[in-house]
Amino acid sequence: MDITAHLSATLKTLRQTRGWSLALAAEKTGVSKAMLGQIERNESSPTVATLWKIATGFNVPFSVFLQTSEPPERPVFDPQNSDMVVVPLFPYDEQLRFDWFAISLAPGALSESSPHDVGVVEHVTVISGALDMQIQGQWRTLAAGEGIRFAGDEAHGYRNSSADRVQFHSLIHYPATPSAR
Structure with missing residues (x-):
């Protein structure tokens, strides 16, 4: 499939x-x-x-x-005409409650993320290139080897201002008790 x-x-x-x-x-x-x-x-x-x-x-x-029942390849989310490619590094773990992704962002690309559920925490580490992160309305640039942890339940953004593709990992922790909806 x-x-x-x-x-x-x-x-x-x-x-x-x-x-x-x-x-x-x-x-x-x-x-x-x-x-x-x-x-x-x-x-x-x-x-x-x-x-x-x-x-x-x-x-x-x-x-x-992204998780399919079809091994051996990892699923890749690369929608048509997308500047952002997402590959799960580890499948979601119910006990540890996290997702871990390798993400690639094309030159000039911007991805704005709406707030996730209350209590979600994200960790982003740049693998190669430079990544601009918008957190609490402020932009900051992370170079290869740098990382940041932030509340994912606030609007945030990812931007690649460079001429080269940026590669980064995103580790997302979900709260033990989901917020009421």
């Missing part, structure tokens, strides 16, 4: 399992009913930012949408 078909099936299963209509899913995620329907019908592939909104709205780890 390709990744877009997996996204489609996972979204539909989550929504139906909870008994949510498309309208309620749109309300919970902040993603339009039309877009959710297109994703479920495998007519559209969401951006990373949209997929984050969906994961947050359903209160599930981001990697739920």
Whole structure:
């Protein structure tokens, strides 16, 4: 199963399992009913930012949408025309409650992330290149080998101001008790 078909099936299963209509899913995620329907019908592939909104709205780890039952290759989320590529390094661990991703951001790319659930903490470490991070409305640049930890439950952004692709890791810790929705 390709990744877009997996996204489609996972979204539909989550929504139906909870008994949510498309309208309620749109309300919970902040993603339009039309877009959710297109994703479920495998007519559209969401951006990373949209997929984050969906994961947050359903209160599930981001990697739920990337984990397929088909080894041996790691799933790669690289939507069409995307400047951001996300590869899970480790599958979501229910006991430890984290996702760990390798992320690549194209030159000039900007990815703005809406707040995740209350209590989510992110750790970002730059592997190569320079990454601009917006946290609490302030931009700062991290060079290769530098990292930062921040509250993921606030709006934040990733930007590559350089002419070269930037590679970084993102470790995301989810709270033990999900926030009420």
